[in-house]
Amino acid sequence: MPRILIVGGGYAGFYTARKLEKYLGKNEAEVTMVDPLPYMTYQPFLPEVAVGSIEPRHAVVSHRRHLRRTEIITGRVSDVSHKDKKVTIEVPGLAPFDREYDYVVVTAGAVSRTFPIPGVAEFAIGMKTIEEAVEVRHRILTNFDKAANLPEGPERARLMSYVVIGGGFAGIEAFAEMLSLATYLLRYYPTLKFEEINFHLVEAMGRIMPEVSLKTSHWVLKNLANRNAKVHLDTQLLSAHNGVVELSNGQKFESDTIVWTAGVMANPVAKHTDLPSDERGRILANPALQVVDGDTPIEGAWTAGDVAAVPDLTGDGVAGYCVPNAQHAVRQGKLMAKNLVAAIRGEGLKNYFHKNMGAVAGLGIGVGVFQYRNFAVTGFLAWLMHRGYHGLAMPMWERKIRVFGGWVANFVLRRDVVSINAIKEPRLAFETWASRPKS
Numbered sequence: 001m002p003r004i005l006i007v008g009g010g011y012a013g014f015y016t017a018r019k020l021e022k023y024l025g026k027n028e029a030e031v032t033m034v035d036p037l038p039y040m041t042y043q044p045f046l047p048e049v050a051v052g053s054i055e056p057r058h059a060v061v062s063h064r065r066h067l068r069r070t071e072i073i074t075g076r077v078s079d080v081s082h083k084d085k086k087v088t089i090e091v092p093g094l095a096p097f098d099r100e101y102d103y104v105v106v107t108a109g110a111v112s113r114t115f116p117i118p119g120v121a122e123f124a125i126g127m128k129t130i131e132e133a134v135e136v137r138h139r140i141l142t143n144f145d146k147a148a149n150l151p152e153g154p155e156r157a158r159l160m161s162y163v164v165i166g167g168g169f170a171g172i173e174a175f176a177e178m179l180s181l182a183t184y185l186l187r188y189y190p191t192l193k194f195e196e197i198n199f200h201l202v203e204a205m206g207r208i209m210p211e212v213s214l215k216t217s218h219w220v221l222k223n224l225a226n227r228n229a230k231v232h233l234d235t236q237l238l239s240a241h242n243g244v245v246e247l248s249n250g251q252k253f254e255s256d257t258i259v260w261t262a263g264v265m266a267n268p269v270a271k272h273t274d275l276p277s278d279e280r281g282r283i284l285a286n287p288a289l290q291v292v293d294g295d296t297p298i299e300g301a302w303t304a305g306d307v308a309a310v311p312d313l314t315g316d317g318v319a320g321y322c323v324p325n326a327q328h329a330v331r332q333g334k335l336m337a338k339n340l341v342a343a344i345r346g347e348g349l350k351n352y353f354h355k356n357m358g359a360v361a362g363l364g365i366g367v368g369v370f371q372y373r374n375f376a377v378t379g380f381l382a383w384l385m386h387r388g389y390h391g392l393a394m395p396m397w398e399r400k401i402r403v404f405g406g407w408v409a410n411f412v413l414r415r416d417v418v419s420i421n422a423i424k425e426p427r428l429a430f431e432t433w434a435s436r437p438k439s
């Protein structure tokens with residue numbers, strides 16, 4: 001039986017495996033998926049996880065539960081040697097081992113892209129994983145608890161200052177959601193005042209959200225300004241050393257929470273393969289999702305999603321390639337499965353073609369924007385569209401129901417403001433009181 005090995009079980013990898021289970025006949029091929037995480041993450045929900053509108057577990061999809069015919073290896077691929085048709089896999093507690101394949105599908109996604117700015121690597125946090133989103137929520141709630149006990153002064157101001165770097169879609173959503181939570185929390189903290197909350201968004205370009213029209217982006221800027229947030233356009237972060245934020249517009253202040261959302265880059269695992277990549281580190285693909293050397297497909301090598309440079313045949317792409325987003329990754333994953341099955345059966349391959357469906361963003365409870373070409377919706381209706389679209393786009397009905405159920409529960413019971421931050425030291429209580437042998 002041909003062996004298919006999928007590197008990465010996010011959007012593109014998960015959908016490839018799921019559709020292969022559907023299309024492949026019994027004993028037609030063996031499918032293995034390798035991912036260091038046992039779940040795929042629905043990343044558009046991260047801003048809502050970061051403010052408690054969605055439970056962290058509800059925003060991820062278990063590989064083992066939903067891929068019953070796929071062999072799952074919870075480990076990290078460290079190397080792909082396509083000339084030998086084998087990958088090297090690292091699993092905690094075991095020596096690295098090799099796994100041979102006939103077809104490799106590289107869908108390892110992207111990672112946060114940073115610049116060598118002092119303090120960023122040590123102090124900032126991304127918004128790319130569920131763990132980061134959970135930490136941001138813990139941080140906001142814990143900082144409010146700490147600040148409420150302090151007299152007004154620099155330490156209280158530091159705890160109440162929040163900075164997001166990057167005014168793209170993910171950054172603005174995270175920023176606006178965090179602002180919405182912080183404003184809501186004030187009702188439980190009578191000693192803290194609205195004017196004390198300092199929210200700064202730093203964007204190097206002259207505008208935010210390039211995915212929407214300029215007019216819509218201005219609407220968002222006005223909405224944020226009305227909510228007491230400061231957006232610094234044409235401004236760069238110069239330093240974040242020890243949480244002291246220095247901006248290129250001369251402003252300097254301290255913050256305990258700096259969220260970095262200024263772009264992504266192809267997963268560096270692409271460099272640990274012998275597959276051709278472009279100057280941005282993306283593996284080169286043709287529209288049928290085969291890895292290519294020039295125009296020639298490399299037999300048995302396939303790629304999709306954020307790690308891949310897939311030509312955008314609609315003409316809407318950036319420099320001719322699909323932009324890194326979930327719309328593409330999901331559809332490429334589905335096509336990948338069809339094309340793999342066709343390749344195994346010796347049938348013809350289909351090209352990837354997807355016209356952008358527009359963009360929808362949630363900006364805190366009751367506020368959103370939707371943009372499709374020149375048509376825009378802003379405010380409450382757009383927020384409903386955001387929740388409706390993403391709630392239904394979440395893979396698997398059992399997950400959709402959990403997400404919608406959580407929203408309904410929050411609507412009826414109000415926002416949940418509990419933070420179990422002590423989970424970071426789960427043994428502390430036990431260890432403190434544990435009896436020890438007399439020395």
Ligand SMILES: Cc1cc2nc3c(=O)[nH]c(=O)nc-3n(C[C@H](O)[C@H](O)[C@H](O)COP(=O)(O)OP(=O)(O)OC[C@H]3O[C@@H](n4cnc5c(N)ncnc54)[C@H](O)[C@@H]3O)c2cc1C
Binds near residue numbers: 036043078
């Ligand atoms: C905050 C946020 C909001 C977003 N909102 C939207 C939105 O509204 N609409 C939209 O279209 N897109 C959105 N996106 C983008 C979208 O989530 C990504 O484009 C999409 O996840 C890409 O899918 P992928 O399969 O390529 O990568 P991913 O979904 O990131 O999956 C990659 C997988 O590879 C695994 N992996 C990594 N390294 C290895 C390794 N060495 N070996 C094995 N496995 C590995 C990872 O653990 C992961 O499971 C958003 C992203 C973020 C961060």
